[in-house]
Amino acid sequence: MSTPDGTADVLLRARGLRVDYFDRAEPVHAVRDVDLTLYRGETLGIVGESGCGKSTLVTALTRLERPPAVTTAGTVHLHGEGPPVDLLKLTERELRALRWERVAIVFQSAMNALNPVHRLGAQFADVLRLHRGLSRDAAWRRAGELLGMVGIPADRVRAYPHELSGGMRQRATIALALACEPDLVVMDEPTTAVDVVMQRQILRQVARLKRELGFSVIFITHDLSLLIEIADRIAVMYAGRVVETGPARQLYADPRHPYTAALRGAFPPLRGPRREITGIPGSPPGLRHPPTGCPFHPRCPKRFDPCDEQVPELLATAGGEVACHLHGGPQEQQHEPRSTNVPG
Ligand code: SF4
Numbered sequence: 001m002s003t004p005d006g007t008a009d010v011l012l013r014a015r016g017l018r019v020d021y022f023d024r025a026e027p028v029h030a031v032r033d034v035d036l037t038l039y040r041g042e043t044l045g046i047v048g049e050s051g052c053g054k055s056t057l058v059t060a061l062t063r064l065e066r067p068p069a070v071t072t073a074g075t076v077h078l079h080g081e082g083p084p085v086d087l088l089k090l091t092e093r094e095l096r097a098l099r100w101e102r103v104a105i106v107f108q109s110a111m112n113a114l115n116p117v118h119r120l121g122a123q124f125a126d127v128l129r130l131h132r133g134l135s136r137d138a139a140w141r142r143a144g145e146l147l148g149m150v151g152i153p154a155d156r157v158r159a160y161p162h163e164l165s166g167g168m169r170q171r172a173t174i175a176l177a178l179a180c181e182p183d184l185v186v187m188d189e190p191t192t193a194v195d196v197v198m199q200r201q202i203l204r205q206v207a208r209l210k211r212e213l214g215f216s217v218i219f220i221t222h223d224l225s226l227l228i229e230i231a232d233r234i235a236v237m238y239a240g241r242v243v244e245t246g247p248a249r250q251l252y253a254d255p256r257h258p259y260t261a262a263l264r265g266a267f268p269p270l271r272g273p274r275r276e277i278t279g280i281p282g283s284p285p286g287l288r289h290p291p292t293g294c295p296f297h298p299r300c301p302k303r304f305d306p307c308d309e310q311v312p313e314l315l316a317t318a319g320g321e322v323a324c325h326l327h328g329g330p331q332e333q334q335h336e337p338r339s340t341n342v343p344g
Contacts, residue, residue, distance in 0.1 A: 010079050011183055011216050012038040012061070017074035019053075019060045019240075021287075022067070028287045030056045030069065032240045035314075038184070043210065043217040045231030045248065047224050047263060051284045053240035054220050058188055061218070062105055063087050063095055078102065080183065100131050104177035106170075108189040113173045114161040120147070120172055121157030124179055131180045146175040150205055167198035174206065181213060188220045203229045224260070225267040228252050233320075236260045239285050239295035246320025256322040258302045294325065302326060 019031035031053045038044050046054045059065040061076055077084035080102070090098070107113050115123055124143030128134045134142060144154030150171040152164075161169055170190060177185050187206070191199040207230055210217060219230060227234050231248040236257060244257040255261040265278035282299040285291055291298055297307040306325050314321045315328040322328065 009039045009041075010037055011040045011042075012036075012076065012078055012218075013084075014061060014076045015074055017057070017060055017076065018072050019056050019065060019069055020072045021069055026288075027072075029290075030240050030287055031060060034074070034242050036061075036235060036242065036245075038216055038218060040183070040216055041210070041214055042232045043207075043219055043230055045219045045221065045227035045234040046237060047221055047227055047234060048237035049222055049263075049280070049284050051287070052237045053287075054237045055188055056240075057237065058186055058218065058220055061087070062103060062186055063090070064105070078184075100127055100177075100180045100182065102182050103184045103186065104180070104182040106173050106177050106185065106187045106190045108192050111161065111169065113176070114169060116161050119158050119160055120164075124157070124176055127176065127179050142179070146179055147172060149178070149209060150175045151201075167194045167202070170194055170198075171202060171205065174202070174209075178209065178213065178215070182215055184216050184218065186218045186220075189222070190219075191226070192221075199226070200229070206230060223267045224252065224263040225269045228269065236263065239290050240287055241295070241323065242314060242321075243296070243323045244320065245314075245322075246317070250319055256317060256320075256327050257296075257324045258300045258326075259296045262299075294323075 014034060014036045017031060017034040018029070020027035021030050034057060036044070046057065048054045056065070056069060059069065060071045065071060071088060074088065076087040078087055087095070114120070121140045121143045124146060125136060125139035128139040128142055129136070140157060143157045147156055148154050152168055152171055152175070156164065164172065170193070174190070191202050194202065203226070206217065219227065221227060224234070227248055234246060234248050234251050235242050236244040236259060238259050244251065244255070244260045251260060252264060255264055262280040266280050268277055280299065285295055285298070291308070293306070293308040293310055294300070294303070294312050297303045300307065304325070310325065312323045312325050314323040317328060
């Protein structure tokens, strides 16, 4: 997907992104120094347990963060025709012009995205009339076509959200996100509220639509196995940092970071042979007082001497990056693991 100079196919590039919560005297660092690149036509999965900063990261990438969260450092360049624009420098008015048209978002709860007192068609028509200048009749017709694209009969445009099943509502929000043919669709846990069968149906539909329409996807989830179904590359987050990135299948087959390995063990794959599920001991650290050194060290079965003192840097590996003293850095060495601080 990338060109030899690594830039021509870039759609979104974040550098040094930092988000702090200012709800008390001392700021809480919720996202720390995150670098991410998304290529055109690519699906980038972002995975981590609740509280690891993935949703905060996404709201910062899309400028949807609300107080007390504040993006305090970094750049988020959206590439297209002409020079890239730094989303963090745009005014609210400039952002409004860009939302739906270039960047659309699908949230976990369809009921938050859909207005319960308006028919589906009216909600699609609002977006299409404002951003595409369609007449009322043309907008309602287009709404029916968009619903058809996600497998919902076109005549359901007249339905209210509560008249649809949960799966249909979520598919309707995906159709709504695609209304203006954006370059990027950000999906924040879009299948968490539906059952496994519907989950797979939605993933298949998103993959097909992406192939047909050519948009890129950032897909947030806590379930690493889900990303194998849909992502080209994966970024794993822990305690507000990216701790591993890599091509999806490679990262799943051969996780380098012990946290990635633990996530893999915690969720059964949707396909393939049955595997024993192993939980991750303990819980993610509070961001107000994160552990010293590697933030995963209190839970890590492979921790060794430098882990509780030195923060590992994110370093390049074959095909990706990893932030762990076991890999790549001067600390790489044979070692005896020490026991974890939490019961298994
Ligand atoms: Fe485990 Fe140490 Fe690697 Fe952290 S740096 S993940 S504690 S081995």
